[in-house]
Amino acid sequence: MPIHIVRGYAEAQKNAVMEEIESIVQKAPPFNPRAGKFGRIKVKMTNCGKYGWLSTEGYTKINPITGRRWPKIPPTIAQIMLKVGQQFYPEFRLETVLINLYENSMNNPEKPILGFHQDTSERNKKAPIISLTFGQGTFLVGGKVDAAGKLTAAEIKKLDRTLTTNIVLGDGDLLVMHGDERLCFHAAGEVIGDRRINLTGRMVDPISAADKPLIFSMIGMERNQTLLPAEQAEIEKVMAFRQTTDRKNASEILLTDRPGFDTLAATYLKSRKYPSVFLYETSENTKKLYPTRYIGNEENTVNEMLEESNYFLASTNGEDKFMQRAIEYFRATGKEPWIVTIPDIDNDSGEGGEGETTEPPIDQPPEPQRPAKSVGLCIVTNISDSGSRGLSSTAWHTSDLTRVYIGRGGSQGIMRSPLHNPFIIDGENSREKVIDSFRRESWRQLQIGSGGFYDAIERIATRLASGKSVELVCHCKPLACHGSTIRNAALWMIKEGKVDSTPDEPTDSDDRLHLGMIGLNWIEGLAPRSELEIESLIDNKHREWYLKLNGKPAKNPVIHVRGTGGVIAGPQVGFDGQVQRYLYRERYKDVIVHGKLPDEAPDGWVETDLPFDPTKFNYLFAQWDEVDPDVGALIAAADSKALVAYYRLPNVGLPNPIPEFDDPQRYAKYGAAVPPGTYVAVVGSREFKGNWAKNAIEQFVNALPASCTLVSGGAKGADTFAETTADARGMKTLIHNARWVQKKTRLPDGTIAPGFKPKYFPADRTVEFSNERANAGPERNKVIVYESHSLYAFSNGDNSPGTQDAISFSSLKDKLAQVFEKEAKKPSPIDESEYGSLDIFYYDFE
Known part of the structure; x- marks a missing residue:
């Protein structure tokens, strides 16, 4: 019976599992995985175990978001899944658990939340796939599952979307796919209720290490212009060694697409017609000689390669900092690298020869980013995130230089900046190469000491030296950007005394806070x-x-x-x-x-x-x-x-029994069930038809124990109804207003117009220390959730982004107590003929 369902199998362990999920989420925050090269899956996910599923490109040992290994699988989850896995596959090892977080707001009547797919990223495709559900939702199988829990060979091989089996899964339900059906097409349908959490346990590697490919990594210095004979000889040694192993026909070579040795090695291997090479992407260079994988930033990418590798060929001059770190990391995994030492071409110091002026460093600013008082904060942002506020077709910077555009103009129609990078990424020039070309050209312009580029850098440096911040706006971030070079150049001018600045005061000064x-x-x-x-x-x-x-x-x-x-x-x-x-x-x-x-x-x-x-x-x-x-x-x-x-911990109290939807005292019963002393968050929509929300919230708040504290966001609608009721009772309230940015009217000289006063400033807070933010709403919601023990939401069914954000975040923190709506939510009907009452899905392990 290849597809099995055991109803309520883990229901008794639900609380323990939810606590373990919370600990995992703290260590590995949920993310939206990549789908293909540019797409994103809308479902948030996270992982624990030896491996983590990162994208449609497969698994990693390093979580690129945190830069650390994925968290260990907690004991309750491990015990449940390992027992099930070994029931079907005695050699089963639980190597990863994927956690999917489905929200009701993701439902789409036109298509599943997570589309039809096969699980093929694992090297072991015989071990079963084990799925646990908490909450309620539909699971879709491509094809008609027969009375033996099987599909036809044709249905497993090819998806027919007109022929599917829909299965409703509920709290604690276990689903196992094994045998031929382990590779069946399946999808996540709708969420019934507020949310559904799904845990999927898998064995990724083969039973025996001998069945796993032998993996070699090759990494070297970016400064290489040609592949030296000594490096070619070491690559040949690797190829010869591969032939002497019992896994010579199942070996892989991993390279990055960094310029220098890595790219030269890829070209060399291509000339040798070696097929099993994978390039780990660190740039947008479009000319790829081999299949690619994307992990994240350069450091995490290299760490992942070294974690996966049995052997590591390192080409270095003995001083290159990047290679030193890579060698130390590989040794920390308990393996010894093969090192080829090549003649030193230059060094990493950034120092020129005798009689030359010190050039601004390539990687680091000459001073820390935030010295005491002399230098303001300089950051680089992407215009698609930060917007074009203050920029136009006639202005590449705001009048006070708080925002400086550094691009070529782009589709936004902004004036081309004198700080744009004139060097273009193409098939011959990688991102790293054009940034390095810009750095060298920038240094030449700084030595000239005049011109549009120099004047712009000088103005930025002057503002930073006065302790004020500058935002450099580009189109690149979070990818590498020439904005870092601009920042370094401005900080270099401050360090060299080319603009006036106030010396830093010592840390023990009475003038320091x-x-x-x-x-x-x-x-x-x-x-x-x-x-x-x-x-x-x-x-x-x-x-x-x-x-x-x-x-x-x-x-x-x-x-x-x-x-x-x-x-x-x-x-x-x-x-x-x-x-x-x-x-x-x-x-x-x-x-x-x-x-x-x-x-x-x-x-x-x-x-x-x-x-x-x-x-x-x-x-x-x-x-x-x-x-x-x-x-x-x-x-x-x-x-x-x-x-x-x-950082208040969850403390959710619910009435027992749960009142019926049409109970006239429904909201009072929920309020009375809240434990005394609880910090209770009440959020919800801003607009309601009729008096339902006002009456419901008043009933709920009036029933709360007097020792409770109401936490709210100060918005109109549900927030205001709750605050007004709490105030009338004399109950403590904790209000977190969202500090939205208001348009600051400025005079031609860049100063704030007289009479302007942002809404939430204290009487003595100046505009220079503005506490208003463009993403104030989501930030406020997180503060409300953290500072409360439980959250109750009142919705008019409009799925407003603010309310949904608060509901989603509180559910992740296990603090979501109840979402109230005026109309009862009806689960989408499931066509019984699609799956009927197939008792073949129910299997007793005991």
Whole structure:
């Protein structure tokens, strides 16, 4: 019986599984996988295990989003799936679990949420596929499943969309595909109810390692112009060695498409007519000699190649930093690389010869990105994300230079910038090559000391030197962009004294604001909300908190953290370690570590044996769950100086029994079931017909225990109904208004017009420290979810993006208690004739 369903098989373990999914999501945030070269799957997914399914190109060992391995499979999920897998396939190893998060808003009557496909990314296509469902939704099989749970050979080989079997899966249901039907076409249909979570366990590798291809990686330096004889000889040794192994006919060679050695090696192997080569993409160079795979940025791509490889041929001069890191990484996996050392052509220092002026560095700015007061923040953004605000066909920058366009004009019709890259990506020139050509041309222009390019860089440098920020707008990000070169050039001008700047003050100066940062020690990876909190505190643009020193606003504080040493770029556990990793990544200079400095700490970081004492700081930023006693004690010590970002854990109470939809006291029963002391979030639509929502929300809020706190977003509609009712009861409220950007009226000289006052500014907050943001709504929703124990949504059925965003995020955090609608939602009818009452789907393992 190749297709089996066991109803409610894991229902008893639901709570444990949901907790384990939450821990996985914290370590590996859900993402939308790539489909093909440019498409995206609309379903958010994540993984755990030895492998993770990344895209239609297959599996990876490295999660490119976090730069770390995928989380381990938690015990409850592992126990359930391993038992099932070995029932059908005694040699079964659970090597990966894919977690799909389906939302009701994804339903489309015209097509399934996840289209018909076969699972063919695994090297082992005999091991069964094990699926667990939580929530309710339809599972579609391409073809008519007969009374034995089988399909015809023709149906497995070719999809006929007119002939399908629809199956409704519910809470805890288990579905197994094995035998010939393991390769059947299948799809995820509609979600019945609010959401459906699906876990799919697979064995990726063959039973025996001898049945797996022998994998070689070859990586070298980008500076290579030709493949040297010594390098050719080492490649030939690899080819000869391959012939001596028992897997010579099942071996693969992995290369990147980086210029230099990697591309030259691909050309050489092509000339030898070697077929089993795969190129891992790091650029947009369209001329590819072999099939490609895309992982992510360059570092994660190389890490993934080295994780997969049995052998690694490294070509280096012994000093190249990129190759040093790759060799060290491979050794850390317990394997020894084959190293060919070639003559040194030049070095990585970026220094010129005798009598030459120091050229701006290629990879790093000459100063950290955020020194104390002398330099503002310079970032590069994509115009499709940040918009064309302030730019036009006659203006390549805003009047105050806060936004500077650096492109050629594009379809937006913006004036061509004097900072555009004149070098074009084509079949002969990769992205990296044209950026390097731009860097060299930029250096030549800087040496001339005049002209449109020089003047533009000088203006950017002058603004940065005054402590003000500049946004460089391009069309490339998150891909590599010449904007990084522009930023480096401006910072170089500041360093060389070509524009006036204020020297940095020492970290122990009384004129510096000191900010401590602490948090929960079980956190692995900073959530986007936490990174936003830190970034906005550094720039003093936080939505709530306004940092002052001696009565005046101050930014770029000296940051105090607790440290225990270790590798700073490694997977540090705990909030404190993750903050260090974030500050290191952002090149933040002024950090005092109480304890032990991390390995390779940046210049400007200071180690001290003084205790981490919040009373000595101007402010203390803390991430707290209201449970951890150590963090709580430090917050209490900081008293009014504490800035707390709450990370409240789920605490959802539902009435028992669940009231009927037409129960006149339905909403009151839900309210009365909320545990005392709960922070209750109420969100919903802005517009409602009639008084249903107002009456329902009043009934719900009035029934809440008096010790509860209402958390809301301050918008009209559902938010306002809830706030008004809570205020009338005298209940505590916590309102998080969205700080949307308002158009700032400016005068011709770039200054703010008199009388303009953004809506949510405190009386003394200046426009320079604006806390308004273009994506204020989604950010506000995340804060509401984090600061509440449970969330209740009232919807008019319009699927408004804001409400759906709050519902989706709260469900991921296991805090979604209930979505109320005026009309009862009816599940889409399933044609019984499509699957009837096929008892062949039900199988008892015991």
